[in-house]
Amino acid sequence: MASDDAQPFSPVVGEYPSDDDNFVSAETATDPSSLPNAVKARKEEYTRHRTVHVKVGTWNVAATAGTEKDIGKWFIQRKGVYEQVFGTQGGSGSRVPNCGGAASLLELPPDQVGLYVLGLQEIVDVSSPAEALRPYVDPAPANRWKASVEDALPPGYRLVAETQLVGLLQLIYAAPFIADSVSAVSCNTVGTGLLGYMGNKGAVATRLLLGETTCLIFVNCHLAAGSDKASLDRRNWDASQVVARTKFDSIHPDLTLRNEPSDRIGDEDYTFWFGDLNYRLEDIPGDDVRQVLARHTEDKFDKRRRSLAEVNGPGSSRAVIDEGAEGQSSASEADLSSKTQSLELDGDLDPHQDPASLQTTISSLISHDQLRMQQNKQKAFYEGWREGQISFLPTYKYDVGSVARFDSSEKQRGPSWCDRILYRSRRDKLKYEGLVKQAAEARERDAEMKASGLENAAADDNVLFDYDPDVDGADSGDEYDSNEDEASEDALFDAAIESDDSIRLDYYISHQGILSSDHKPLVAGFTLDLDCVDVELKAQVHQEVVRELDKAENQSRPGITVVVDTHNHEPSDKRSETDPNAVDFGDISLNAPVSRTLTVANTGGVPATFSVQKPERGGDHDAPSWLEYRVEKPHHDEPGNQNQQTLSNECILLPGEVAAVEITVWVRDIQFVRLLNSERVKLEEILVLRVKDGRDHFIPAYGKWLPTAFGRSLEELTLLPEAGARSLANESIESQKYKPGAPVSAPRELFRLTEAVSELTERAVAEWDMVGGEHEDKAPWQREPHGFAWPFEPATWTLKDKEARSPLLALAREAVDTNTAFNQIFAPEVSSLHRLEILSETLVAFLRSLNDGIIPSAIWQNLDQQIQAREKAKQQLSWDDSQAWVLENLAYSPAHSVSFTFVTFMLARTANEIAPVPSIPLHGSGPALKASTNDMTQRRQAVENALATFFSSVLISTNTPVPSKDKEKRALEERKRSIVEPFLKAIGVDNSGPSGGAP
Structure with a gap:
């Protein structure tokens, strides 16, 4: 089998990847979108080596009342260990060479343990259906245990994890010097009892992250009981279910330096599995076990305890025997020790070499341990799991109150090491998997070579010359054959658990002197060597990485410089004096565009693409944009693009090039004007000069709104000061208190215009x-059909040039707002005709801007209903009656009534000028005179009709939609015209006769 040096291992805690296997590459570290990875790439700068001691304890308390009173004695204070009698107490990797010293020599002071991890079983009666099927967790038992543990712990320890499943309880306490390094705590429970899911058997598991680098999992379990084959199989199944069904919360990758997920058992750095695993001794009768152990545990201790109980009373049955743990003993314990000197081991002889020692007896029994056998057969806990050397008596089952008297009840249960503490590092698991893979490959090669040799033996006797089955592949896959002897089965397991020096087992001991349960408590101490994050150093590295990424990013990003061109005008705001990047438009009035220019230069080393974007709007007063802009781009030397400049919103500038951005403010929307007049909005915006892949520029733009009479209601206009609306420019809405006195009956502005x-x-x-x-042409009022509505119909105007009209219209609006005489604003060369057209357009715009018109929508709705009612009744009113009827409906508001009179009187005078009413001569008649009179009458009626039609839509405010059908639309226009037309017949008109009526 290949050597360990040939085995590649994934990173484990304390051993970060090499430079070739870093979490991020150099390219990734400079990627601005990968700041967390760039910080991780410098982990060596903010991680520091740390040694952490972990103490794990497990105890099946058999639902015995009051057992929590003993927890502090053995788990924290280390009492209950009787080493002089029960042989060596320690484990692989112990700091005490002969493992025969007192527990106090093996353990650290209580306040130097980083993590206390306690696993309890049967804190409630799990055999009781009421407990096993309880739909909720009763916190009372757990609270009692927590209180007892916390009373015994040194000050400052913090409970970082607690989880319970029926009788299973796991508590994890962190020392004050390490508590802040604990994060990502997640707990999970797996029930494997009744029906495979109930919690009378199963496990509770906790995952936590230590120092942002090291993932630890603690599993406290209670597996199936029983000594038969079915129970053994069920224990194996229980363990597999715990692994398969345990799922922790995910850890965000930015919060840990680990490069692997850790939401399942198997992905962590270290695992500790403990509890009542319930594995028994196999192929050896319980009586034989009792007999072989009796040679070492003669019941002299219990005899002594019974004699002490007779003296001290019933309560002494819970006494704790702790010989040598503190170096002191009570008088009774000293007497007990003196009576057992004959049973003490010879310190000069290694107990492993002494055939008469307790350790030799334990070693002979442990070969029958089901857990070890299942591990060798790869049926449970075989993937790199380790356990310290067992050098203590079986932990189960004792008579309660007894030190070493095994079950004397009717069942006579055989002694077993049911309570265990196993552990595994990530390296252990990965190494085991590597060995399994090597063994499989060796078996495959072996099979191929054998097949090749058999097939070609006749042709070549030397085909297997280089293959020696006694050497090559001897350590390959044969270890996995469960039919082989136990020694070969152990080979792979032993190889897999070679020492991982990042974790050391310091001691593995039982507390035989704890007498309140039929199980003996078990503890193991571990030392972990790992690298932890120093929070302050990490923060410094983070800041440095941010600066480095910003610098690298800025060097590769386009950069532009924006210069706001200055203008010689009175600043509208003090901001323009302090902010050179602000665009100040100065005074802004209605429908008067004002422009400013921005100069944009590419001052970077790469081409820059920029665009001007309008700000996003929202809220209840979503006004239309009052800003317009265009970008004047420089031409590039491209075919067909010489000597010309293009205008668009987006512009590409080469390094050193310059573009101009013209920004224009133009307030035209009357709804926006109303908001400005009431100061509900201001002329303030933030223009965004967005640079592709670069830094955006935000340019404030603002101007000072000059109040106007346009856009107000008639009531507001009657309250304006005599100096006009412009005089409000320097006053706030709150301070606009007009001089005392009655308001004018109608707006001055309307009277002056009409x-x-x-x-x-x-x-x-x-x-x-x-x-x-x-004149070569006809007079404007004689050009049919539009001339009938002169001078208000735009088609009749003689000054049609918009550029020529715009400054004149601005002067007219200025005069309206400042109460300036109209004859003072026009230059002498402007003709009366052109002045009339300008003021007529201004008057119509003023009337259209009125809030709710001269005839409000509510009044019009009432008038319209009355008109339609008379039409149905086929009733008609005379012109005089029609006038009286309209004025009567407007009488509720003098401002509306008088304003209506101003306009209609002006229209009547206009009609008299362009279509005089024919007069009836006192003497003379004839066909020619009659024909002339008829022509004049028809023309007058056409003018009245045109003016009434035009102004009905200007004077009447309606909030109803316009009919879609032409017939209904014409009928509505006729009803509106009937409101205005009677007033055009008031001067010099004969109202008698059939033609003198109105509908």
């Missing part, structure tokens, strides 16, 4: 008539 439109209409018509034939 008055100006009326006057300019008269002037424009008069000027056109004065120049007469100089």
